[in-house]
Amino acid sequence: MQAKAIIISGNGTNCETETAYACKLAGFEVVDIVHISKLLSGEIRLDDYHFLNLAGGFLDGDDLGAAKAGVNRFLHARLENSQDKIEDQLLKFISDGKLILGICNGFQLMVKLGLLPGFKNNYTKQKTTLTFNDSGRFENRWVYLKANPDSPCIFTKNIHSIYLPVRHGEGKFVTDSNETLEKIKSKQHISLQYCEEDCLEPSMKYPYNPNGSVDAIAGICDESGLLFGLMPHPEAYLHYTNHPHWTRKSLPEEGAGLKLFKNAFSYIKKHG
Amino acid sequence: MIYRIEVGFKPQLKDALGEKTRQRIYRDLNILIDSVRIVNIYTVESNLSLEQINLLSQGPYCDHIIQNYTINKPLYTDFDWLIEVGFRPGVTDNVGKTAKEAIESFFNTNLTRNENVYTSTQYLLKGELSEFQVDTIAHDLLANTLIQKYTIMSRNDFNPFVGLKAYIPKVIEKAKATVSEINLDVSDEELIRISKDGILALTLEEMKAIKDYIGSKHVKEQRLSVGISQNITDVELEALAQTWSEHCKHKIFNAIIEYIDDKGNTCTIDSLFNTYIKGSTKVIRESKGKDDFCLSVFKDNAGVIKFNHDYNLVFKIETHNTPSALDPYGGAITGIVGVNRDPFGTGLGAKLIFNTDVFCFASPFYNKPLPPRIFHPKRIFEGVREGVEHGGNKSGIPTINGCIVFDDRYLGKPLVYCGTGGIMPRKIGSKDSHLKIAYTGDLIVMTGGRIGKDGIHGATFSSQELHEDSPVSAVQIGDPITQKKMTDFLLEARNLGLYNSITDNGAGGLSSSIGEMAQDSGGCELYIEKAPLKYSGLNPWEILVSESQERMTLAVPPSKIEQFLDLAKKMKVEATVIGKFTNSGKFHVFYQGKTVAYLDMDFFHNGLPKMKITAKWQPKIQPEPDFPQPLDLNQTLKIMLSRLNICSKEYVVRQYDHEVQGTSVIKPLVGKFNDGPSDAAVIRPLLNSMEGVVVSNGICPRYSDIDAYHMMANAIDEAIRNAISVGGSLDYLAGLDNFCWCDPVKSEKNPDGEYKLAQLVRANMALYDYTTIYGVPCISGKDSMKNDYQIGNIKISVPPTILYSCIGKIENVRKCVTMDVKNPGDLIYILGITFEELGGSEYFALHNFIGNKVPNVDAKKAKVLYQSLAKAINLGLVVSCHDCSDGGLGVALAEIAFAGGYGLDIDLKTVPIKDINRDDYLLFSESASRFLVTIKPQDKIMFEELLKLNTFAEIGIVTESQHLKITGLKGTILINENIQELKDSWQKPLKW
Known part of the structure; x- marks a missing residue:
């Protein structure tokens, strides 16, 4: 079986090239960057792929709030000559047990669509959001992240900690209630948390926690672990020369961000 | 119906942007208040029902996890003062546009042109404030009255049951467009008046050249044959003024200059541009022989060099100074999004891979009274920073380096240099990508945004000093997302080979873009009423010269037009055929079937008389310092490190995405704690290759106080040595020269013009001398010659400033x-x-x-x-x-x-x-x-x-x-x- 990855582009998405490259390096035999107009025209269907990437960017400029107008398009825009919406294909994709990764703007999109945390397989109810950083600013900086070994997330498997860049103005993770937060914690939805260099404890300290996310949450998955979203950019660290300290110390040729994509690939190869 | 939807954070949650605003009010205006909360207002004018509006509010307009909303009544009433800021009619409202599109997606419908969403922002202030203070906050920080209007209200005057009345900043549309004629058979004084009143920025000599052309027998006969008046039309005069503007024609750089040095030696320079800039590049290319990597220099929107066997690099830097003085945010975002279109519109079009920005401001801590119509430098700093942030980040182009220079002589006009690099395959199909040609019979297609009155007279306006009557229509606000959609579409069209030529609509609008492209085929016919407008009632001349953003003009062969327009439609980008390229030798414009402009292409492009000016060099002797060596150099070093021109710019750098596209190798901030100042940037534009691109800048305007020759020499040296520092090589570096001068033409109000022109001459001589020794050819450049401010008897001129920027190739980035x-x-x-x-x-x-x-x-x-x-x-x-x-x-x-x-x-x-x-x-x-x-x-x-x-x-x-x-x-x-x-x-x- 060929493992097939799709990366949706258009309307302000801008990390599609490097995300596609990550998929390619991870081993995916088919990697397609597909402009959203091709989904809306019905030319291309999500069904044909195993791994959906919702890449970083500024959907519609984040004009109505991060990814809000994008969410609106996924939920309401009709496919050509049809009453179907992209959301219908998305829900089918999920029920087929396929993988979705949302990075930065893609994470914002997933959360606001309700794909995450997706309690009890309800993927249409928004329970959490990502809002303005406490600093009120967009920031580009590298952060230390600690993975949760108890999370079902298939993307962070065998990752203890990872150093990646964040590049966002709206990355503060917030829930609608304490119950939701408790549930996210107890059900191990938390996959990645901001921490200090030692990668021991989650940190609420700025700039280690760059946005003030509750419980230092940087990424969460659904109950199955097949849907995952995170604010940091693994696709921006595919090669050692991306690392801010590569001129200071010797690092493995392959960037640590690639591991997430390799995990996705292995999962697909194993589970067909 | 008109609905007013108010959306704001739930009261128990932190309002991070409100808090940021509170801090700025304190820091910039020294007014301490308890809190600021922000409410976003969507004013919807449409035929939707209240129920539908409610659905929208629950959906795209409000995030119910963190926000509340109300319809037609105030959201919050717990405040002491309220400030509401909205746009004036006709100003680009990007959020409003997205909000309108959201309605269309939501209800699967198309709204009419009369249905719109307008956005405004409400600031709810708590604290003990006087009305005067609130007005200061509104006027000096939150609103730019040139493009926005604001309302202030105290809680006592506020009716909590009604709130503020919905305001619709609609452009009042005129019923009928007109073409007027101008009689140029008048006195010299009258010619000068026509130029001045029309913001044409044409000199008497130029006006006379036009008068002579229109008055000639041959031209009269021809005009009769196509049924256009014997007088020149406003369409023609405006098109000429834009095309002949300093901004477009670089009159000073092409002038005949009499240069007298300090020893009284005189020489005549026929065009600084040809002699020194093009001249040096020619010599360097010859000496490089087969190692010459230049492909297209000085003739396209940007310079093109080889990168490797399969790819070319494209690089251009522009300035957007005057608009940034009037509206720092709008000016700067338009600057960056605008320069993006230069590499994009070079050859057959390049994918954009980096931005580099350099700003020159007065001190943000400036504490003297401000002359009229000038914003505080801190406000300019913040507005420009944010404009470039939004323009760059939202376009997904990494801002890989830059710098900020401070000098209080930038108080009158800040300098906002925005640069962009691109990469393109060396071949598109069988065509060389760096070449393009519009053929006779090709259709003229305009794509991207629509035309409004924004940006009318941008080119002529920037060719003048900032003065009392500087037109507000010259201000625009760029929209990176509209542009991103367009570039996504055009790259696909490029790869399918659907067009023969492409250029951007920048200064001078359609008149310049089409005028330039029509030189290939030797003429054009333009049906100006076909151009899509934002609102009706624009006069033909306005449509022709409007600089509304996010537009490209293309030459599409008739055989490909259907495929081109279908692709545009599918990708939801507007594309319209507005004419065709001909070989008639005429720049021929129709409006509703009637000829409204009929100019000889040759006159249009070459009729401009050469300027003759004098430069006189007399070095200025400055007092020699006489201070003793300080006793405590520890302290001195710390003071030096705190100098504005030396200190860390991390605050700005972090707010620019410098890693999108995943190509980053040497970042702007480096070292153990990711906070050291990098010398130059390196990226790896092809993710599967170790070949890198190095980008660096050199700028040292202070040296022009002594001799602009050495200022130029040092700027070149700085850019080159920065590139060398990270691993660049002299064998593979090219440069961009970017001049920002104060008016170098002597006149009554500019008595030391000859000195400033001599500075310009000397800078050019240095450019020639140094680039030829280093073997670093200039491949493109830009000049902005009127960076002065004059209102009343206050005149502020920028110091002559060169930004010299390098782009080069690094064979193996592992060595950096x-x-x-x-x-x-x-x-x-x-x-x-x-x-x-x-x-x-x-x-x-x-x-x-x-x-x-x-x-x-x-x-x-x-x-x-x-x-x-x-x-x-x-x-x-x-x-x-x-x-x-x-x-x-x-x-x-x-x-x-x-x-x-x-x-x-x-x-x-x-x-x-x-x-x-x-x-x-x-x-x-x-x-x-x-x-x-x-x-x-x-x-x-x-x-x-x-x-x-x-x-x-x-x-x-x-x-x-x-x-x-x-x-x-x-x-x-x-x-x-x-x-x-x-x-x-x-x-x-x-x-x-």
Whole structure:
């Protein structure tokens, strides 16, 4: 079986090239960057792929709030000559047990669509959001992240900690209630948390926690672990020369961000 | 129906943007208030029902996890004062546009042109404030009355049951467009008046050339034959004014100049541009022979060089100064999004891979009264920073480096340099990508945004000083998302080979873009009423010269037009056929079937009379400084590190995405803590290749106070040595020259024009002299010649400023180095000689002197050094490398230490010097072509062998300690300071 990855582009998405490259390096035999107009025209269907990437960017400029107008398009825009919406294909994709990764703007999109945390397989109810950083600013900086070994997330498997860049103005993770937060914690939805260099404890300290996310949450998955979203950019660290300290110390040729994509690939190869 | 939807954060949640606003009100205006909360207003004018509006509010307009909303009543009433800021009619409202599209998606419908969403922002203030203070906050911080209007209201005057009335900033549409005729058969005075009143910026000589053309018998006959009046039409006059503007035609750079030097020698220069800029590039290309990497220089929107066998690089920098003075945010976002279209519209079009931005501002701490129509420099700083942030980040183009220069002479006009690089396959199908041609019969297609009155007269306006009546219509607000959609579409169309030529609509709008492209085929026919408008009622001349953003013009062959338009429709980008290219020799414009412009292409492009001007060089002798060496150089070093031109710009850098596209190799912030100042940026544009692109900048306007010749020489040297510092090579560097001058044409109100022109001539001479020695050809450039402010008797002129930028290729990015020291025990070298060259330095500026001994660049020596150093870096012998620039050796030592997190032990006695006997001069002299390099002790012999043709010395060692220790010329310890203290001094000034 060929493992097939799709990366949706258009309307302000801008990390599609490097995300596609990550998929390619991870081993995916088919990697397609597909402009959203091709989904809306019905030319291309999500069904044909195993791994959906919702890449970083500024959907519609984040004009109505991060990814809000994008969410609106996924939920309401009709496919050509049809009453179907992209959301219908998305829900089918999920029920087929396929993988979705949302990075930065893609994470914002997933959360606001309700794909995450997706309690009890309800993927249409928004329970959490990502809002303005406490600093009120967009920031580009590298952060230390600690993975949760108890999370079902298939993307962070065998990752203890990872150093990646964040590049966002709206990355503060917030829930609608304490119950939701408790549930996210107890059900191990938390996959990645901001921490200090030692990668021991989650940190609420700025700039280690760059946005003030509750419980230092940087990424969460659904109950199955097949849907995952995170604010940091693994696709921006595919090669050692991306690392801010590569001129200071010797690092493995392959960037640590690639591991997430390799995990996705292995999962697909194993589970067909 | 009109609905007013108010959306705001739930009261118990933090409003981060509100809090940021509160802090700025305190910091910038010194008004302390308790809190600010922000409410977003969507005013919807449409046929939707209340129920539908409610659905929208629950959906795309409000995030129910964190926000509340109300419809047609106020959301919050718990405040002391309210300020609401909305746009004036016709100003681009990007959020409103997205909000309208959201309605269309939501209800699967298309709204009419009369249904719209307008956005505004409400600031709810709590605290004890007077009405005057609230008005100050609104006027001096939150609203720019040029493009926005604001309402203020106290809680007492506010009716909580009604709230504010919905306001619709609709453009009042005119019923009928008109074409008027202008009789040019009038007196000279009248010609001048016509030019001035119409903001045409045409001189009397130029007006007379047009008068003669229109009056000639031949032209009269031809006009009769196509049924256009014997008088010139406003369409024609406006098109000519735009095409002939300084901005488009570079009249000063193409003038005949009589240059008289200080010894009275006279020479005549026929075009600075041809003589020095094109001239130097020609010589360099010839000498490079088969290694010449230039493909397209000076003829397209940007310069093109080879990158490798399969790809080309494209690079361009533009300025957007005057609009940024009037509306810093809008001016700057338009600047960056606008320059994006230059590489995009070069050859057959390039994918954009980096931005680099350089700003020149007055001090953000300026505390003297402001002249009329000038914003406080802090406000300009913040507005420009944010505009470029939104333009760059939202376009998904990494801002890989840049710098900010401070000088209070930028108070009248800030300089906003925005640059963009691109990459394109060398071949598109069978065509060379760097070439393009519009053929006879090709259709003229306009794509992207629509045309409004925004940006009318941008080109002529920027060709004048900022004055009382500067038109507000010249201000625009760029929309990166509309542009991103367009570029996504056009790259696909390019790859399918659907067009023959492409160019952007920048200065001069359609008249310039089509006028330029029509030179290929030799004419055009334009049906101006076909161009899509934002609102009706624009006159034909306005449609033709409007500079509304996010538009490209293309030449599409008739055989491809259907496919092109289908693709556009599918990708939801507007594309419209508005005419065709011909070989008639005429620039022929129709409006509803009637000819409204009929100009000979030759006159249109070549009818402009050459300007003749005089330049007189007389060096200015500045007082020599007489202050003694300070007793405590620890303190002096810290003060130097806190100078605005030296201190950390991390605050700005972090807010720009410098890593999108995943290509980052050398970032703007480097070192152990990711906060050291990088010399140049390196990216790897092809993710599967180790080949890199290096980008660097050089700018040193202070030196023009002494001699603009040396200012240029130092700017070139700085850009080149920055590129060398990280691993670039002289063999593969190209340059962009970007001149921002004060008016160099002598006139009654500009009595020292001849001196300023001499400065310009000298800068050009230096450009020729230095680029030819270094072998670094200019491939494109830009000039902005009227950076003056004059209102009443206040005149503020920018110092003559050059931004010289380099782009180059690095064969293997694995070899690159950064400026931070890496290991204790590494040896520290200085390369190059330190002279007593503090003229125009930061150190003299600290003591309020300029001095006279400006750094002289010895390019022949420097060239050998750069070649040796590049070899050493390539062999992996260099652990760190940093150039010495503003603040000299002292500042550079502090920077490499705190960036690396280690101390240094330095002995100044070992530094190669000439004519220096003061420690402070040695520390802060700004002599050019110098580097600080660290190497491993075991590489000493090999490194010194490689450098043997140059002057250099081992001056110290990297230490485990956290102290920068410097021993002076007399053997005493001058500086012994904790590097964290030094870093704090360096970071403090702009740590907002």
